[in-house]
Amino acid sequence: MSQSPLNRSRRHFLAHAAGASAMTIPALSLGNSLLAKTTELRKNAKSAILLWMDGGPSTIDLWDLKPNSPSAGEFKLISTTGDMQIGEHLPMLAKQMHNLSIVRSMSTREADHTRGRYYMKTGFVPNPSIEHPTYGSVVAHELADQVPELQIPPFVSIGNSQLGAGFLGMSWAPFNVDSNGQIRNLQGLRDRKRVNQRYEILSLLEQEFEKQQRGSAATDHRKILSETLEVMTSTQMSAFEVASEEQKVKDRYGNTNFGRGCLMARRLVEAGVPFIEVNFGGWDNHQNIFPTLRDTRLPDMDRAMSALVEDLKERGRLESTAIIWMGEFGRTPRINGNAGRDHWARAWSVVVGGGKFKQGIAVGKTNEDGTAVETTPYTSQDLMASVCHALDIPLKTTYQSKSGRPMKIANGGKIIKDLFA
Amino acid sequence: MVYSTQLLLQKTVVLSALSVTLFAFVNYLTITTTHLPLLVHDKAKPTLTTFEDNKEKNLHQSIPQVKEINNQISAMWEEYGLSPSPYATDGEWCRRVHLDLIGRVPTVTELREFLNDNKVDKKQRLVEKLLSDPAYEPLFAENFTNVWTNILIGRAGGTERNSLTNRQGMRDYLYESFLTNKPYDTLVYELISATGTNAPDKENFNGAVNFLTMKLDEDGVLATAKTSQIFLGLQIQCAQCHNHPFNDWKQEKFWELNAFFRQARPLRRFEPGTRDVTHVELGDQDFVGEGSTPEDAEIYYELRNGLLKVAYPTFIDGTTIPRSGYVSDVNRREELAKLVISSDWLEKAAVNRFWGHFFGHGFTKPVDDMGPHNQASHPELHDYLAVELRKNSFNLRELIQWIVLSEPYSLSSRSTRKNKTDDPLLGEPPKFSHFYIRQMSAEQLFDSLLIASEAERSRGDRKEQEQARNRWLRQFVSAFGNDEGLETTTFNGTIPQTLMMFNGDLTNAATRLQGENLLNKVANSDMTNLEKITYLFQAGLARNPTRSEIGIANQVLNARDGDIPATMQDLWWAILNSNQFILNH
Known part of the structure; x- marks a missing residue:
């Protein structure tokens, strides 16, 4: 472990609380030194962006089409700038595929939303006795040290992450924001001195209760207080203001929740945030899948995701930023009676790019009708291990759960070798 | 009096502490002991279970179910070599029981009444008051309406555009049910079999229909899953598409249960000339079956390999009902409701959920996923309480009291x-072994x-307060929009x-120094400073301030x-x- 959440929190806490003598120093102004600093962030700081397609996207209609089989949907293949063909309704992404790679040989076992989401986002199958940390918490935990000046929470989830930090503790929980970038209740009392005094009383109340051995919820609460105070006072929070971007940039990403979310993700990467998750739902297409994909999901996704890749590349950030596109599972090759596709975890695709990933290739192969994987099958653990590797996070990293059980990062998954040069 | 020694002690220490750190400002402090009747003594920091605690425990154990809980829970402590924590202070217990029963902290008046009560049966009387005193019954009903509305239709239920759920209708039905202490099995029967209109202001109103109105799309998959999960504590939704990975739910079980919902029809009523749903009427219509033989109305489901299989209404224990799809022959939802309320999973699920409400953890985690794959922490006690609940006519207030x-x-x-x-x-x-x-x-x-x-008081009547609360709650909720009807909250x-x-x-409203506001009244009252501080601590935390807390208040x-x-x-x-x-x- 590079650092414990406790240490991180304590450092932040001390930066504000300034000790018990606060009351005797009238000019003590909260976070003054922090406010003054417009920090030059390290250019080589690593980040990851997870584009989460909630509901289970039909990868057989996007990334791994089966035009001449009974599974073929209504969509045709188009050529790309990478070494693969993709679905015709992703024309803008087709021009960015030299920056992305498809893994077509994902094979998992969890085909219901809750279990599938948990498995894909943590690398572990759900277990009632323990809560595992999600991708963002793990990556934030490992990379938070690289930008010590960062005052934005290290794991930002745009559009509400459904999973949290698990046994890593509340300090690594996602900071959930809307894609409009407006953070509710951010504005507090303007009288800094008074805020300070209130915070002094609060700190005392917190500490007294915490000392009484009433469990971790009390400790977690105190940590969150100091982080909240930081969020309230930091100028870095302007990274959330997507509306301040030039109109032509906003148009390039698209005036949609997902578009604004992707644009915000780029701004947060530049601010040094190690992990950003952008949530885009509506992929649970049991009915009328083709018009739904063609008219609503794919246009928004195509525009926003291609803009993100292009923009990161132009700004020289793609080499330090890993991108992951995935959902809980894929969808059935068979088209059901309601012109939809149901859940299918046995053979499906994810997309990665940036970071140390080899780009412009398709890894793995499914059979003729897309029902099974023909090459080495990959799991959630393998994907997570590969993402860690792409970010230079050592796979020997091991955590201890609250009960003291050792847990390997990425659940001991193996790197997908073809994704690396 | 009991309180004066404690306060005098505080006074000396506070003053001496201040003399070191704050020398010049002692003149602001008007800590005196002259206006003390407001202050009461709460049992000091818990150290050991006292003689009083034992008397109280013995008294409560005159209720046989309480005794059995105590015996079985403490047997487990012994088995694991654990010693229980001491009893909570009266203030802590009072706050806890107000939150769990009526959904809010006690007022200072309520707290002091309890703390000043020296009789050994005071806890029992407080519970009775919160459950059935005419002034508190509505609060109790409101609290459990909040809890059960979220269970039955989720936090987002009824807020969707053109929703088929009427949240107020659901709430009204539940409120009435908890207010009249409707037996739990009756409640469940009504929720499963309800017919009528979902909106309170419409003819033929029956708020109970709101449990199902929006769960009948896609052949009632959600109705099937939620009925089983909520009322039987059995999660069979995975079996929709395949045999359950960890228990013996086969795919057919899901569809056989699903077949019970095929007569149910939610009919949308629109604002004339528009496509805006004003309300929904839930009824049952003849089901011709997917093979068009209404006297033998079957459904089909698809196996993993693409083959179709047939299913007829069959309860989870294998009980079948006549196969006719004609409502005049057999009303499938009524049959299902009867089977659910005679199943012993019903009381097990209820006990688990209510236990979880009061302790933060049920006998299984989660409370609505029981079965051989998920071993209960106290299987015997769980079974015992389930049996007792049925024996006591599903009287929820009894269960809560135990x-x-x-x-x-x-x-x-x-x-x-x-x-x-x-x-x-x-x-x-x-x-x-501790709370x-x-x-x-x-x-x-x-x-x-x-x-x-x-x-x-300035927030209007129950309905208006409810609406204000709903508006406020909405900021935390987002629904996933998938076929499990799941949602998430950022209130975490x-x-x-x-x-x-x-x-x-x-x-901001609570900390404003204006009008009828509690803070304003206390701050500008003729109480001494110590009394004011104490009042605020009691109002928020149901306890008196400590020395260091008084100290920091003086510093501010x-x-x-x-x-x-x-x-x-x-x-x-x-x-x-x-x-x-x-x-x-």
Whole structure:
């Protein structure tokens, strides 16, 4: 472990609380030194962006089409700038595929939303006795040290992450924001001195209760207080203001929740945030899948995701930023009676790019009708291990759960070798 | 009097502490003992279970179910070498039972009444008051309406555009049911078999229909899954597409249960000339079956390999009903409702859920996923309470009374060296050797902040308050929009929630020095400073301030140049934002 959440929190806490003598120093102004600093962030700081397609996207209609089989949907293949063909309704992404790679040989076992989401986002199958940390918490935990000046929470989830930090503790929980970038209740009392005094009383109340051995919820609460105070006072929070971007940039990403979310993700990467998750739902297409994909999901996704890749590349950030596109599972090759596709975890695709990933290739192969994987099958653990590797996070990293059980990062998954040069 | 020694002690220590740190400002302090009738003594810091605690325990054990809970829970302590924590202080217990039963913290008046009561049966009387005193019954009903509305239709239910759920209709039905102490099996029967209109202002209104109106799309998959999960504690939704991976639910079980919902029809009624749904009428119509033979109305489901299989209505225990799809021959939902309420999973699921409500952890985790794959922490006690619930005609108030008068519910949330390993957050099954702290629900927080600001009187009647609460709650909820009807809340103790507590409207309203507001009245009253501070601590935290807390209040007073109302305001803000306020302990 590079650092414990406790240490991180304590450092932040001390930066504000300034000790018990606060009351005797009238000019003590909260976070003054922090406010003054417009920090030059390290250019080589690593980040990851997870584009989460909630509901289970039909990868057989996007990334791994089966035009001449009974599974073929209504969509045709188009050529790309990478070494693969993709679905015709992703024309803008087709021009960015030299920056992305498809893994077509994902094979998992969890085909219901809750279990599938948990498995894909943590690398572990759900277990009632323990809560595992999600991708963002793990990556934030490992990379938070690289930008010590960062005052934005290290794991930002745009559009509400459904999973949290698990046994890593509340300090690594996602900071959930809307894609409009407006953070509710951010504005507090303007009288800094008074805020300070209130915070002094609060700190005392917190500490007294915490000392009484009433469990971790009390400790977690105190940590969150100091982080909240930081969020309230930091100028870095302007990274959330997507509306301040030039109109032509906003148009390039698209005036949609997902578009604004992707644009915000780029701004947060530049601010040094190690992990950003952008949530885009509506992929649970049991009915009328083709018009739904063609008219609503794919246009928004195509525009926003291609803009993100292009923009990161132009700004020289793609080499330090890993991108992951995935959902809980894929969808059935068979088209059901309601012109939809149901859940299918046995053979499906994810997309990665940036970071140390080899780009412009398709890894793995499914059979003729897309029902099974023909090459080495990959799991959630393998994907997570590969993402860690792409970010230079050592796979020997091991955590201890609250009960003291050792847990390997990425659940001991193996790197997908073809994704690396 | 009992309280004076404690306060005198505080006074001396505070003054001596100040003489070191604050020398010049002692003149702001008017701590005296002259106006003390307001203050009462709460049992001091728990150390050992006292003679009084034992008397009280023995008294409660005259209720046989309480005795059995105590016996079985303590047997487990022995087995695992755990010693229970001492009893919670009266103030802590009082706060806890108010939060769990009526969904908000006690007022200072309520707290003092309880603390001043010296009779050994005072806990029992408080529980009775909260459950059935005409002044409190509505609050009790409202609290469980909040809880059960979220269980039955989710936090987002009824807020969707053109929703088929009428949230108010659901609430009205539940409120009436809890107010009249409707037996739980009757409640469940009505929810499953209800027909009528879903909106309170429409003819033929029956709010119970709102449980199902929006779950009947896609052949009633959600109705099937939720009925089983909520009322039987069995999660069979995985079996929709394949045999369940961990237990013996076969795919056919899901579809056989699903077949019971095929006569149900929610009919949308529109605003004339528009496509806006005004209300929905739930009824049952003849089901011709997917093979068009209504006298033998079957359904089909698809196996993994693409083959179709046939299913007829069959309950989870294998009981079948006649196959006719004609409502005049057999009303499938009524048949299902009868089977559900005669199944013993019903009482097991109910006991598990209510136990979980009061202890933060049920006998299984989650409470609605029981079965051989998920071993209960106290299987015998679970079964015993289930049997007792049925024996006592599914009287929920009885069940609640057994639980809150039990020994484990009266324990302190402070763990000791001899029970700190009992922590369900470490993945251990709960042993209930100390009370597990937990965050208030969003509804509890809202209602507690209203009480803490005494702003509730200006907020209108029950309906208006409900609407205000719903508007406020909406900021935390988002639905996933998938076929499991799942949703998520950001009311989870992270930064956005803390920002809301720091700077949000409710906190601003509670900490305003204006009008009929509690803070304003206290700050500008003729109480002494110590009494004011004590009042605020009792209002927010159901306890008296400690020496160091009085000390820091004095420091703030000094920093604010003796401005007492402003000091009280800062103190009140800190109290409301503290872990002790937002945690149920």
